[in-house]
Amino acid sequence: MAGSRFRIGEDPDYVPIGRRLLLLNWTLVLLIAALSGIGFAMLYSAANGSLQPWAERQMMRFAVGAALMIIIAVTDIRVWLKLAYFSYFVALILLVAVEIKGDIGMGAQRWINLGFFQLQPSELMKISLVLALARYFHGLTTEDVGRIPLLIPPILMVLAPSALVLRQPDLGTTLLLIAGGGVIFWLAGVRIWKFALVLGTALAAIPIGWQFLREYQKNRVLTFLNPENDPLGAGYHITQSKIALGSGGLFGKGFMLGSQSHLNFLPEKQTDFIFTMLGEEFGLVGGMALLGLYALVITYGYVIALRCQNQFGRLVAIGVTSTFFLYVFINIAMVMGLIPVVGVPLPLVSYGGTVMMTILVSFGLLMSVSIHRDIRISRQGNDDGRN
Amino acid sequence: MWHRDSDRFRLFTRRALMLGAGKGVLLTGLAARMYYLQVLESDRYQTLADENRISHRLLPPPRGLVTDRFGAPLAVNRQNYHIMIVREQTPDVRRTLEILDQIIELGPDTIERVERDAARRRSFVPVTVRDNLTWDEVARVGVNAPDLPGLIIDAGRSRDYPEGPHLAHTLGYVAAVSEKELTGDPLLELPGFTIGKSGVEKVYDLALRGTAGTSQVEVNALGRVIRELEREEGDSGNTVVMTLDLELQRYTNQxxxxxxxxxxVVMDIHNGEVLALSSHPAYDPNAFTNGISHKLWNSLVNNPYAPLSNKAVNGTYAPGSTFKMCVALAGLEAGIISPNQKFFCNGHLDLGNARFHCWKRGGHGWMNMHDSIKHSCDVYYYEISQKIGIDRIAAMANKLGLGEDTGIDLPNERSGLIPTKDWKEIQLGKRWQGGETLIASIGQGYVLATPLQLCTMTARLASGKAVRPHLTRDNVTPEGVTSRQAEEFPELQVSRANLARIRDAMNGVTNELRGTGHGARIAIKGMEMAGKSGTSQVRRITMRERQTTGVLDNNDLPWKYRDHALFVAFAPVDNPRYACSVVVEHGGGGSSVAGPIVRDLLLKAQELQSARQGISAADQPNSANLRRNPAHTDQDEG
Structure with a gap:
């Protein structure tokens, strides 16, 4: 428990960079590439058989993102452990910054323009929150987790960014942050009755929270509850999406032949409703195949987590996998009319650079966990813990 | 520490597996939902998707043609070019319209309207700039097409009446569908669709309309047509062949x-075919096809000669002396008078303290039935009508087709009026007066008839059958056209001998010296006509007028107080074929004004008939010269 440092060469867990690349989960990389490939094909179809304006840009983003993913993957997991709190605070400060800028700009401002890149602090926060919570719970014993005072800091760590994101307002991201945080709490061993208590309190708070929702958010919920109420207004999207999916049938209408998508009855077909387009053109078979790929990726995340020897890595692995799962579930459930339209994209498939980056970065972390699974890290986080 | 860690790991593993199981359940839920939507409910959504993308559009069928009895076109469909602009295909709507304005005149109002319409509609929806372009204008726009982006010249169909006003009243016209004419037939809701508004166009509208075709087009969410999927052409409307003879019709108008x-009206007495039906003045039905101007409409409505009204079927007139055949025949049939029974005419008849005048001041002397018609003696009819009674007269009038619809295939036919005692009692709440029978016996008072009814009456007298007039060669129903069975009209239930006596008396009118219609006779052997004149009063001649100035001459009266001139006749006398009636409103004397017209029409009808049978009219003596022959000065009865 001495030095707060480890040096390359002295570190018994040091793995040479070439070996790390060999250890990389190439199957997972392949799955990710396959999902992205489906995305390119759908974007090509959405543009009526053209790489412009979406497919080509998406490919470039994927190329950059994949490179970043590999760099992150081969970076020692302990580096990410050390950077956990730091990145969390950076993300929080940026969220506050957009909040202030947003107030000045008199509108919903979610972006920071870094010149070469549009940074969305809420996306950064999705990863940073997982890292920071994993770092926190990594340092707690099972008994510690049972102490309520020790649960207050992580709860604040979840609520602070959630509140800021909700103010933007971005209900989808808020839900993802809270759910993603909840997953870490759960894995850390927080008692079930505590979850029940929080959930009960939250349910009780719904009528109060309702008043804080924006009009369009209220409409989305109301429309979800009764879409036929407003078939040409807010319910139009859900209805058209269901028609597109249902008319796809078992085998679909064929690539680039989806009438709902190509005649523009389907809204936002290149982003939030891209699953619908896939379902229309490739039918139940295509939809199930995609769902199967997602299930494989998620399962992979679990395998990595369970094989990992350090708590931080395990928490991070399930944390990012769960965030990924939430994206998938919320998006697909939304387009099938199971939950309200919340504006969550389908990861790796929907058009959008920021989400692509977030997902690939989080897969980078997942693979880093996998490569460095045998490294044991002390509760304090900077030792190998073998002394 | 290690066991603690393994504790923590075991807890983690348990929780992670629970979480994973939860995710599995949720993903299974998604799969189940997918199965529900894409397999169980697929058919329903397939239908909904098709409803979304497939739009059914109606293709208006071409309207059926109308021809005369020999196939000459009377109502046709003309190519109609209109120019339209598509906003998204032109960089600047206003600029394009201004350039167009220099090529074909539009005017600032049109430019403004089009610009407003174009801005309001979706950018790909064509807006009509101008209708009814001439071929010359189409060519000019076509040549300048490169300077006119976004302009489309489109060919449609519009109704055209090549004869213009010649058949306006019979054919009627078509115009845009009004709100209250919508029946739920979607065809009627098509922009620019027209339906028959009067005349044959109205009566046979359903047969002429045809059935709409459909075009299935794929549209996108904005309604833009992507492509045509299926097209089913409609059936054009039926061709309606009229009984009219265009040549005779033109001549009648002239x-x-x-x-x-x-x-x-000229008709065939055997089969009821109307060969010519004319009402003067007329209007040009082409003016209605594309919407009549307010100014023109007002001038038509306010014209005192009522050009919009078809007077042959909608105009009712006191028949005057043309009614005398009814009275005489009623008397003969009832056995109340005998053909040779004579009555003395001293110029008037007194009934109670009222005096009824004959048109001839000095009177006609002793008159039998034949002479009473030939000279149109009024007193004779005053005498016999008292004996016959109004109800018997009315019954005979009805038998001859007066006082009831003829059933002609034209809209708004009027049935005229033949009074009876009951009628007066019910309608006016007053008792019938004896004097009224006298007035009615000379076709005045309550008695009213249309020119078509008078022609029908003449045809019935000539044929002895209950002929009914009609205008189409075939039976035309909304379902289609079937050839008309040779119609056997029932016998009139009048003694043939009595009918022959009446016809002989009518022959006397025109073909015997001193007959009132002698001046209007046809002096060609085999073509002679038998007729009866009528001059009906529209004003009351007061005792004071008779005593002071004498009965004023028509020429001294304002137009609307002048007498109506009527004449009815059939020809040829020996073997009747055609009947004709003419009413000249406020025209003056029946035999001097209406008679010559009837003569010319009946002659023309026979000449055309001969010509068409290959017998050249030139073989006949020059009818024009004979016609001009002034036999003696016309005498007009009162």
């Missing part, structure tokens, strides 16, 4: 054109 306001 013959009436000297008069202010008149109507004429």
């Amino acid at each position: 013959r009436l054109s000297d008069q202010e306001s008149a109507a004429a």
